Amino acid sequence: DAGITQSPRHKVTETGTPVTLRCHQTENHRYMYWYRQDPGHGLRLIHYSYGVKDTDKGEVSDGYSVSRSKTEDFLLTLESATSSQTSVYFCATGQGPNYGYTFGSGTRLTVV
Amino acid sequence: DQQVKQNSPSLSVQEGRISILNCDYTNSMFDYFLWYKKYPAEGPTFLISISSIKDKNEDGRFTVFLNKSAKHLSLHIVPSQPGDSAVYFCAASRMSGGTSYGKLTFGQGTILTVHP
Incomplete structure (x- = not known):
């Protein structure tokens, strides 16, 4: 969806280094979310x-922090970084669940 | 604690037949349910939703059924098409609850394969 951009799309990083993923939206949506997708979960x-x-925190917030200084960006x-954080990360935005949230295309992060 | 469960990791059906994907939930506070479809290397896309005040919602070939007493919902796709082959996630949310509003809890996903 052109209204949501995640960057970078792919990243390989070393254990112990800090990493920041960016989600940018042009929809003026109030709600923004970060999810991770892992097989079986x-x-x-x-x-x-x-x-x-x-x-606020979700169910797997340990080791992660977020910031939202303006409506458009959620970092x-x-x-x-640890190897257990190797995953595909998705950002989602919306005005509420009854409108159906829109997801970005994802960031594939590999921690080596 | 998995509050939303999709117990079938995969489903295979023939083109033109019905696909039925199932989802169970444990949290009785959930009152809004959604289905998402996901293709490889793409983000999930919203498919259809249902409020707990209803037991059925239709949108073209897609119908979602909700059985609140059993804490069970299902997605029916009729007729199934090869382009429907994807991973399907069910999700649940609370429409009330302060800052918990709108948080989606997802199931593990079911891989649907529709054979020509």
Whole structure:
């Protein structure tokens, strides 16, 4: 969806390094989410935001932090990357679940 | 604790037949349910949803059924087409609950393969 851009699309990083993934939206959506997808687990919520500077933890938030300083951007930071954080990361945005959230194309992160 | 479960990792059907994908949930606070379809190397796309005040919702070839007493929902695709081959995720949400509003909890996904 052209309204949501994730960057980078692919990244390989070393264990122990910090990594920041970016989600940018042009939809003016209030809600933004970061999910990770892993085999056998589906999509699991890492962090979410319900407004600028308003964020909260999801079910797998350990080792991750987020920031949302403006409506358009939601950043996910891995403070010190570990191999268990190798995954595909998806950003989603929306005005509420009854509108059906829109997902970005994903970022494939490999931690070596 | 897996609050949303899709117990069938995969499903294979013939073109033109019905595909039925199932989903169970344990949290009785969920009151809104969605289905997403995902192709490889793409993000999930919204397919259809249903509120807990309904037991059925239709959109073209796609119908979602909700059985609240059994905490079970299903997605029916009729007729199935090869282009429907993808991973299907069910998701659940709460329409109330302060900052919990709108959080989606996903199942593990079911890989649907439709054979020509």
